Amino acid sequence: MKKLTAGLIAVALLAGANMVYSAELSAEDASEAAGNYMKYCALCHGADRQGHVNDHAPSLRSESLMKTGFPHHIYLTVSYGRLGTPMAGFIDEVGGPMSRDEIIQMLYWIRQESGVTEQVDLYPDPVTGDVELGAGLYARECAECHGKEGEGVTGTALGNPTMLSLTEDQFLRYAIENGRDGTPMKAFGEVLSGKEIDALTAFLRSRATGWAVEKPVYRAPPAVEDYVINPDADAPQFDLKDGLYVMSADLYQALQDKRRMVLLDTRVMSYWQMVNIEGSVPMPYYYEFGEFEQLAGDLPKDGTWIVTYCECPRAAAESVNRKLSALGFENTAVLWEGIQGWVALGYPVARGETTTVEVQALP
Numbered sequence: 001m002k003k004l005t006a007g008l009i010a011v012a013l014l015a016g017a018n019m020v021y022s023a024e025l026s027a028e029d030a031s032e033a034a035g036n037y038m039k040y041c042a043l044c045h046g047a048d049r050q051g052h053v054n055d056h057a058p059s060l061r062s063e064s065l066m067k068t069g070f071p072h073h074i075y076l077t078v079s080y081g082r083l084g085t086p087m088a089g090f091i092d093e094v095g096g097p098m099s100r101d102e103i104i105q106m107l108y109w110i111r112q113e114s115g116v117t118e119q120v121d122l123y124p125d126p127v128t129g130d131v132e133l134g135a136g137l138y139a140r141e142c143a144e145c146h147g148k149e150g151e152g153v154t155g156t157a158l159g160n161p162t163m164l165s166l167t168e169d170q171f172l173r174y175a176i177e178n179g180r181d182g183t184p185m186k187a188f189g190e191v192l193s194g195k196e197i198d199a200l201t202a203f204l205r206s207r208a209t210g211w212a213v214e215k216p217v218y219r220a221p222p223a224v225e226d227y228v229i230n231p232d233a234d235a236p237q238f239d240l241k242d243g244l245y246v247m248s249a250d251l252y253q254a255l256q257d258k259r260r261m262v263l264l265d266t267r268v269m270s271y272w273q274m275v276n277i278e279g280s281v282p283m284p285y286y287y288e289f290g291e292f293e294q295l296a297g298d299l300p301k302d303g304t305w306i307v308t309y310c311e312c313p314r315a316a317a318e319s320v321n322r323k324l325s326a327l328g329f330e331n332t333a334v335l336w337e338g339i340q341g342w343v344a345l346g347y348p349v350a351r352g353e354t355t356t357v358e359v360q361a362l363p
């Protein structure tokens, strides 16, 4: 079941688009995509997608990236960018200039140009490893190019919270083991053991809320009595788009104003663990109606606002919202930008609780 999830996300992502592309783009689509690429991307990634033309932008034609990054990773990176690096988000809902269809068209074009058709199946299970060992290896083998604090030098910013929160462990692990052909990123699988690569991956993941030296511990979802955020406060005054969607800015303001509401994270649980909006309750989209009805029995039915959000940015959240409405819940809303948009707009997120256990400090 777990193994299926990544595939399902990818399928959901593509099914949600208005256009469906076959393996081969039409000449018209390809020329449109090429034009957009030259206009928006060539500046940094190079006219031939070779990378490292400006700002050390990575190669967009390595076999390694194409095998693991298509379509989800590339789609997310191009859409939402990596906050704090030169890689901006391009999708219209975070300011544009590209539509979702244009981005999807482009990512198919990027793959077609690379000539890579094979895909490596990445599954979303976390990579476990010895974080302290990883910290030491990082300082020795990686800091020179990726920066002591993961800030990026000639290599990418491995401590970037947006990158880490939108990237699966297995994607990072694959890059470390196999490198990025045609770039300075060598295949560390040739010089490090599997255990060392696991340790490095676990170390990178442990930096997901920033590079401060803390060891994350996975936490349990909120208890039923903690489902309602600010239980004694007034309701927020949401001005919903199309009667359904709440904007990130408005949700953030309502949370700042300490208004009473429930936040439901409708993604798979591993994503909730990776990163979530503080106070949210995991309520994945995949529960059948009967089971859902039972779980929803724990939610307040007194008109308390229930806001759902997901990753994609809305499909899963809307499906849970529809189930809530069918059960007679009033005052329900869907977060318009999804959590990726929320992150890209710079609003705060939470992940596993951190303890004060220190791993080896970076030299």
Ligand code: HEC
Pocket (backbone or CB within 6 Å): 037, 040, 041, 042, 043, 044, 045, 054, 055, 056, 057, 058, 059, 060, 065, 069, 073, 074, 077, 078, 082, 085, 086, 087, 088, 090, 106, 152, 155, 156, 157, 158, 160, 163
């Ligand atoms: C201003 C320079 C710049 C522009 C313009 C730019 N990028 Fe980037 N891009 C970067 C940098 C720098 C990174 C790496 C950031 C980091 O993680 O440190 C990056 C990362 C990426 C990645 C992630 C690759 C990987 O190895 O994981 C993808 C995919 C990407 N860019 C695609 C695009 C596309 C498509 C466009 C055009 C729509 C574009 N970029 C425009 C600078 C740019």
Ligand code: HEC
Pocket (backbone or CB within 6 Å): 051, 052, 057, 058, 059, 060, 062, 065, 137, 138, 141, 142, 143, 144, 145, 146, 154, 155, 156, 158, 163, 172, 173, 175, 176, 180, 183, 184, 185, 186, 188, 200
């Ligand atoms: C000689 C410089 C250099 C060293 C040393 C190096 N890297 Fe890299 N790394 C790079 C460059 C450059 C890229 C971008 C490659 C590209 O163009 O696709 C990269 C890419 C990556 C990526 C993919 C990131 C993404 O956004 O897709 C990961 C993960 C990574 N490196 C991890 C590591 C780890 C862990 C180490 C240490 C074991 C390491 N690197 C050592 C230069 C280096």
